Amino acid sequence: MYPIIRKRILSDIVKLFEVQAPLVACKAQPGQFVIVRIDETGERIPLTIADFDAQTGVITLIFQEVGKSTTQMGLLEVGDCFANIAGPLGRPTEIANFGTVVMVGGGVGIAPTFPITRSLKQAGNHVISIIGARNENLLFWQDRMERYSDEVIVCTDDGSAGRKALVTEPLKEILSSRNDVARVWAIGPAIMMRFATKTTQPFNVHTIVSLNTIMIDGTGMCGGCRVVLNQGAKFVCVDGPEFDAHQVDWENLLSRLSFYKAEEKVAMDHWNSHRCKLDPAISAAEKEAQELAKASSEGEPAGEAVIHA
Amino acid sequence: MPKKTIIPLRNPMPEQPPLERVHNFNEVTYGYSAEQAIAEARRCLECAKPGCKAGCPVNVDIRSFLERIEEGDFRSAIDIIKLTNALPAITGRVCPQEVQCEETCLLAKKYEPVAIGRLERFVADWEASEGLSNNPRQVKPSGKKVAVVGSGPAGLTVAADLARTGHQVTIFEALHASGGVLSYGIPEFRLPKSIVKREVDYVCSLGVEIKHDFIVGNTATVDELLETYDAVFLGTGAGLPWFLGIPGENLGGVYSSNEYLTRSNLMKAYRFPDYDTPIAIGRRVVTIGGGNTAMDAARTALRLGAEESIIVYRRSRAEMPARAEEIHHAEQEGVQFHLLTSPLRFFGENGRLTGLECLKNELGEPDASGRRRPVPIADSNFRIETDVAIIAIGQSPSPLISKTTRDLQTAKDGIVTVDKTSMKTSKKGVFAGGDVVTGGATVIMAMGQAKIAASAINEYLETGSW
Ligand SMILES: Cc1cc2nc3c(=O)[nH]c(=O)nc-3n(C[C@H](O)[C@H](O)[C@H](O)COP(=O)(O)OP(=O)(O)OC[C@H]3O[C@@H](n4cnc5c(N)ncnc54)[C@H](O)[C@@H]3O)c2cc1C
Ligand SMILES: Cc1cc2nc3c(=O)[nH]c(=O)nc-3n(C[C@H](O)[C@H](O)[C@H](O)COP(=O)(O)OP(=O)(O)OC[C@H]3O[C@@H](n4cnc5c(N)ncnc54)[C@H](O)[C@@H]3O)c2cc1C
Ligand code: SF4
Ligand code: SF4
Ligand code: FES
Numbered sequence: 001m002y003p004i005i006r007k008r009i010l011s012d013i014v015k016l017f018e019v020q021a022p023l024v025a026c027k028a029q030p031g032q033f034v035i036v037r038i039d040e041t042g043e044r045i046p047l048t049i050a051d052f053d054a055q056t057g058v059i060t061l062i063f064q065e066v067g068k069s070t071t072q073m074g075l076l077e078v079g080d081c082f083a084n085i086a087g088p089l090g091r092p093t094e095i096a097n098f099g100t101v102v103m104v105g106g107g108v109g110i111a112p113t114f115p116i117t118r119s120l121k122q123a124g125n126h127v128i129s130i131i132g133a134r135n136e137n138l139l140f141w142q143d144r145m146e147r148y149s150d151e152v153i154v155c156t157d158d159g160s161a162g163r164k165a166l167v168t169e170p171l172k173e174i175l176s177s178r179n180d181v182a183r184v185w186a187i188g189p190a191i192m193m194r195f196a197t198k199t200t201q202p203f204n205v206h207t208i209v210s211l212n213t214i215m216i217d218g219t220g221m222c223g224g225c226r227v228v229l230n231q232g233a234k235f236v237c238v239d240g241p242e243f244d245a246h247q248v249d250w251e252n253l254l255s256r257l258s259f260y261k262a263e264e265k266v267a268m269d270h271w272n273s274h275r276c277k278l279d280p281a282i283s284a285a286e287k288e289a290q291e292l293a294k295a296s297s298e299g300e301p302a303g304e305a306v307i308h309a
Numbered sequence: 310m311p312k313k314t315i316i317p318l319r320n321p322m323p324e325q326p327p328l329e330r331v332h333n334f335n336e337v338t339y340g341y342s343a344e345q346a347i348a349e350a351r352r353c354l355e356c357a358k359p360g361c362k363a364g365c366p367v368n369v370d371i372r373s374f375l376e377r378i379e380e381g382d383f384r385s386a387i388d389i390i391k392l393t394n395a396l397p398a399i400t401g402r403v404c405p406q407e408v409q410c411e412e413t414c415l416l417a418k419k420y421e422p423v424a425i426g427r428l429e430r431f432v433a434d435w436e437a438s439e440g441l442s443n444n445p446r447q448v449k450p451s452g453k454k455v456a457v458v459g460s461g462p463a464g465l466t467v468a469a470d471l472a473r474t475g476h477q478v479t480i481f482e483a484l485h486a487s488g489g490v491l492s493y494g495i496p497e498f499r500l501p502k503s504i505v506k507r508e509v510d511y512v513c514s515l516g517v518e519i520k521h522d523f524i525v526g527n528t529a530t531v532d533e534l535l536e537t538y539d540a541v542f543l544g545t546g547a548g549l550p551w552f553l554g555i556p557g558e559n560l561g562g563v564y565s566s567n568e569y570l571t572r573s574n575l576m577k578a579y580r581f582p583d584y585d586t587p588i589a590i591g592r593r594v595v596t597i598g599g600g601n602t603a604m605d606a607a608r609t610a611l612r613l614g615a616e617e618s619i620i621v622y623r624r625s626r627a628e629m630p631a632r633a634e635e636i637h638h639a640e641q642e643g644v645q646f647h648l649l650t651s652p653l654r655f656f657g658e659n660g661r662l663t664g665l666e667c668l669k670n671e672l673g674e675p676d677a678s679g680r681r682r683p684v685p686i687a688d689s690n691f692r693i694e695t696d697v698a699i700i701a702i703g704q705s706p707s708p709l710i711s712k713t714t715r716d717l718q719t720a721k722d723g724i725v726t727v728d729k730t731s732m733k734t735s736k737k738g739v740f741a742g743g744d745v746v747t748g749g750a751t752v753i754m755a756m757g758q759a760k761i762a763a764s765a766i767n768e769y770l771e772t773g774s775w
Contacts, residue, residue, distance in 0.1 A: 023528050037485055043576060043585035044485075069585055084485040086522035216576065216586070219483050219524055220707050221548040222568035228559050233552070238709065252559055255660025259561035263587030270582035 001081040002036075005058065010140040013065045014108055015074050016050075021085045022057030024049070030115035031093030031210065031242055034059070035218040037084040038073055045069050046215045046237075048112035049088060059085075062111035062140075068267040089218045090241045093208075097124040098182035102174055103149070104167050104196055105131045106188025110141050112210055113187045114148075121148040128181075129153070130170050132188075136161035167192065168199045175203040183208065186245065190254055197245040207245035211236045213256060228252045313354050317420040320349045322427055327641040331611045334497045334579055337638055343381075346431040350378035353423050356415050361425060364413030367393045367757045371410060371425055378428055387432040393760070394429075395466045398437065398504050399491065400753050401430025403601075407633045409753070437507055451475040453770045456538040458525045458710070461489020463544030463743025463755040463762075465512050470763035472515035476770065479538075480512075481523040486575060489546050490744075491752070493575040494567070496605050498612065499635070502574075526709040531717070531739060540738050540766050543725060544759065547744035549707045553597070553700055557655025562589055562662030566602045566701035573609050591697030593617040595665055597652050598701030599629035600749075604636060606699040607644045618644045619693065623651045623670055623683045649683060653690065655698065665693045706745045714739075724748055732762035737775050740766055 006018035024034055033048045051060035065071045076082075093116045101120055105113030110131050121127045129149040133139045134157045146152045153170045154162025163170065167188075175181060184207040186196035193209040200207040213225040213236045220238035227236050228249035234240065323339040324330075330337055341349065353375040361371040370389050377386035390397045404410075406426040414422035453476045457464045460482040468478045486492045488505040513519065525531060525545075534541050550565035552558055569588070572578040576586035594610035596603050599622035610618040620639070622629060625648050629636060640646070649670040656664040669689035672681040705722035718726040718735035725734055725741045732740045742758030744750055769775065 023523065027528060041577075041584045084522050086483065086485070086524060086528075088527055089524070216568060216571055217484065219527075219548075220709060221550070222571050223550050223552065223565040224568040226559060233559055238707075252660065256559070256561050259589070259661070260587045263581065267582045267585055267587065 001083065002085045003081045004076055004078055007076070007078050010062065011137045013074075014138060014140060015063060015065070016140075017061045017063075017076070018058050019061060019082060019085065020057055021059050021087075024085060024087045025052045025057045025059050026054040028052035028059065028088040029092035030095065030119045031112070032088035032090050033112075033218070033241060034061070034085050034087035035089060035215065036061070036073075036082050036086075038069065038076070039083050042072075042083065043069055044084075044216055044218065045073070046089075046212070046218055048210070049115070050111035051115060060111075062108060064108040067264050068271050071268070072271065086218065089237055091239070093119070093185075093242060095119045095123050100126040100128065100178070100180045100182055102171065102181055102184045103127060103129040103145075104171055104184065104186040104188070105129070105145070106167050106186075106192040107133050107138060109188030109192070109210075110139075110145070113185065114141055114144055116185060116187075117145060118148040121150075126150050128174060130155065130167050130174075132156065132162075132165075132167035132192075134158065166195070168195050171196060172199050175200065175205060181205050184245075185210075190250070190257055193245065194250040194254070197248065197250070201246060208242050209245040209248065210241045211243060211248070211253065212241070213253065214260070313351075315354070315416070315420065316352045319352065319421045319424045320345050322424070327638075327643070330498065331608075331642045334612055336501050337498050340434055341427055341431045343383075343435075346378055346428055347381060349424050350375045350428055352416065353379070354415055360413035360415055361410045361423070365410040366751075366753045367760065369394050369410070369429070374432070375423065375425075375428065378432065383432050383435045387436045390429060390432065394753075395469055395756060395760075396462060396508055396752070397429045398433035399462070399500065399508065400756070401426050401428075401433055402500055402504075403495065403632070403751075404753050405632045405751060437504075448473060448475040450477065451770065453477065453539045454479070454537065455540045455542065455766060455770075456481060456534045457542045457544060458531075458534075459483075459489060459544035459546060459743075459745075460487040460509070460519055461544055461546050461743060461755065462491065462752045463546070463745075463759040464489070464542065465508060466756045466759035467542045467544060467740075467742070467763050467766070468517045469512045469515055470760065471766060472512070472517045474767055476767075478517045480517060480519040481525050481528075481534075482519055482521050483524040484575065485521050487519055487521070489544075493571045494602065494605070496570065496574055496609055498608070499605065524709070526713040531710060531714040531736075535738055539770055540740065542759075542762055542766065543710060543734070543739065543741035543745055544743045544755070545706065545710055545741075545745045546755075547704045547706050547747075547749045549705050549723070550700070551703045551705070553652060553702065555652060555654050557657055557662070558700075560655055560657035560662045561660050562591070562657075562696055563655055563698045563700065564589075566596075566598070566606045566699050567704065569606050569699045570602070570609065573613065579609075579613055588613065589697050590614045591695070593619065593693070593695045594697045594699065595619045595621055595693055595695040596699040596701055597621045598703075599624065599631060600701065600703070601631045601635055603699075603701035604631045604639050604644075606701050608635075608639055608642055610697070610699070611642055611644065615697070619647055619695075620644055621647045621650050621652055621665070621667060621693075623649065624680060625649055625672060628680045647693075651683065651685065656692075662696055662698055663694065665695050665698060667691055667693060704749055706748070722748060730761070731765035732758055733765060733775070738769070 008016040127149045132155040155165040187210045215225045218237045225236040226233045229247040359372045374386040374389040411422040457480045487509045550567040572588040577584040578588035594615040596607040653666045670683035673684040676682040740762045743755035
């Protein structure tokens with residue numbers, strides 16, 4: 001069992017957990033992920049390791065509530081446990097001094113971008129970060145990104161924070177105005193990564209995306225996570241999750257991601273009706289608890305969630 | 310010389326009627342009653358040189374255990390089996406008996422062989438129902454520690470044998486459940502998970518610890534394990550699914566058998582939405598392959614609610630590697646067989662599978678495997694409309710461990726190279742057995758190799774010589 005030792009509500013739908021998972025914490029490297037299972041009936045959910053501390057054995061997970069499993073996960077509290085956390089999985093990011101790099105983190109994708117940004121900065125790169133979200137409420141970790149970037153550009157779709165723009169706009173400006181960008185990382189929703197890929201293509205700059213295909217085992221055993229690249233199919237869990245963006249068949253990726261749409265709705269509806277039957281007051285109580293938690297976390301110094309080595 | 314009268318036909322196995330069982334995941338066969346078991350055991354001719362024993366990969370003393378059953382002494386019968394077979398409730402159910410012990414049974418020359426597998430299962434189940442499995446003896450701790458990677462039949466067998474000699478054994482398992490293919494691959498209706506659990510519990514009762522969520526190669530490497538453990542056994546199986554490499558293979562709705570069966574068995578998608586993991590049910594499901602895996606997938610499809618389930622296999626029925634009983638059961642349940650048929654390409658709309666184009670074959674000369682080679686017939690193309698396809702054409706060991714372990718030699722397809730008499734790998738202190746050294750094989754082969762490895766590990770821990 002893997003206990004949650006800290007919970008923070010980053011926005012209505014984005015939550016942060018610090019979880020005791022010492023074996024993962026002491027091995028994790030930027031770019032890797034874990035597979036978690038909430039309980040006996042739960043599915044295996046891939047989540048990026050947003051931060052890790054070998055000393056305390058703690059890993060940080062940040063997730064957005066998009067369906068049944070992540071919504072249920074959002075209801076877990078400090079002291080609750082995950083039934084399983086397996087990892088670290090996937091290949092670590094290649095870290096080196098490339099010169100100038102651009103980090104693009106969209107929405108919950110800011111979380112996986114952070115440890116990579118930190119390592120790239122520590123390796124001596126000139127780091128320009130672009131973080132974006134639909135609105136201010138969905139932004140987080142700007143301060144952490146600032147600490148490890150030479151420049152941070154914030155955008156929101158509605159202009160509630162930073163520039164009113166999609167992350168691809170500043171990305172394009174940077175690539176047009178300077179010719180020393182060695183690599184671009186773009187991490188976020190598949191559709192954002194696809195557009196970032198399109199943006200960098202004409203500039204011929206090496207672009208890396210971290211793919212979030214549907215997974216089961218996460219160890220290379222089922223092939224369910226496969227992605228089509230120019231040279232053929234690869235398993236995201238063991239060959240990735242990072243790939244050369246310009247090789248990815250995005251059409252295939254997006255359609256595979258939406259394959260279980262109908263079932264996802266069934267799962268959510270089934271769970272909701274079950275919950276309501278169990279206790280009609282539960283959602284009201286939950287809401288209150290959430291608000292309380294949010295109020296209390298706002299009182300803390302913003303940002304730094306884990307003291308890392 | 311046979312001293313008994315010959316009873317030509319075996320006692321039929323009681324089972325769920327086909328039309329009933331395609332709607333549930335309960336075990337297909339119920340097993341013999343004590344009376345049926347005694348009657349079946351009586352068919353044995355008590356040969357002086359029993360062919361049956363020679364046909365069993367672990368040489369179970371079949372004749373003796375059949376005699377004990379005939380006498381009604383089930384306790385002694387199970388004890389005899391367990392001398393060489395650690396998992397009789399499982400092998401009795403899943404061994405390909407018709408090409409092993411039952412093929413070489415004297416009776417099989419003219420009549421139906423003794424139903425050895427069913428009797429093995431009977432006494433194993435009898436023992437479990439008595440609830441008095443032999444209490445593990447207390448053994449003196451050896452002070453040695455062994456790491457076993459993988460909790461499939463190979464890993465469980467090695468762990469039990471080593472724990473019984475007093476070594477401290479830890480099993481490292483990547484998944485959240487124990488049992489390997491027994492848990493994630495073979496469906497409930499063929500091998501109830503309660504039986505797998507019973508065997509796992511027994512191994513744990515010997516003092517073996519199982520660490521789940523531990524992926525050797527990621528969570529720790531074999532080299533790191535060797536810093537704390539005196540020996541390592543690799544029982545990691547053949548988990549890498551093969552694909553066909555034909556167009557359309559990555560459409561939504563095309564599964565590897567590993568994915569399809571893992572969703573259904575391990576993640577219990579057949580109980581969706583009470584369990585979270587979904588699976589595509591499909592109207593017409595096509596499974597490509599002719600082994601146990603293909604049969605399991607095709608029969609699972611019917612139970613999940615598909616209207617039709619079709620097997621596409623490139624050779625003829627005689628070449629199908631699946632257990633005879635599974636092919637028979639699949640036919641009874643209404644699985645259709647397109648034999649001598651090869652898949653050519655998948656078709657789809659909006660990213661989802663809609664059809665499979667196939668080509669007819671005829672049988673040519675025998676190939677390297679000794680089976681007659683399928684030769685395509687020109688212009689015999691035809692199309693099957695389908696919304697779910699399952700590729701069950703085989704698998705090989707995952708490269709995860711060989712890529713992360715220094716000096717571990719592998720051969721073609723990532724098969725770990727071993728000395729077959731000791732199961733020693735090229736790396737000092739590291740042994741391997743089961744599918745990781747053979748490619749996809751059988752439970753009993755995995756167990757047999759694990760037994761060889763366990764005694765070699767004992768010797769190595771005692772002498773320290775490699
Ligand atoms: C390597 C990897 C790392 C990931 N890291 C994070 C992370 O750090 N934080 C985070 O919030 N999410 C992350 N994801 C995505 C996360 O796993 C999914 O959001 C989650 O599984 C959805 O489960 P659900 O039951 O809540 O939603 P569902 O009801 O299953 O799905 C709801 C919606 O989410 C989409 N979806 C389903 N599964 C996935 C998936 N695996 N990836 C992306 N979208 C999916 C569906 O297409 C659907 O539109 C990661 C995925 C991968 C493969
Ligand atoms: C669907 C299906 C049906 C079958 N039907 C039959 C049948 O009827 N009769 C029969 O005799 N045989 C059958 N087989 C074959 C049989 O199941 C295998 O030969 C047998 O299970 C091999 O045992 P094993 O212990 O070598 O490996 P496995 O059973 O594959 O177990 C390997 C274990 O190691 C774990 N593992 C792998 N890599 C790592 C790692 N890096 N770190 C930690 N753990 C790891 C895996 O998760 C798994 O649990 C079938 C196989 C399949 C797939
Ligand atoms: S282990 Fe398999 S081959 Fe051997 S006797 Fe039992 S069923 Fe037959
Ligand atoms: S070969 Fe057949 S008849 Fe002879 S001892 Fe074995 S089971 Fe009995
Ligand atoms: S998730 Fe199963 S192979 Fe990648």
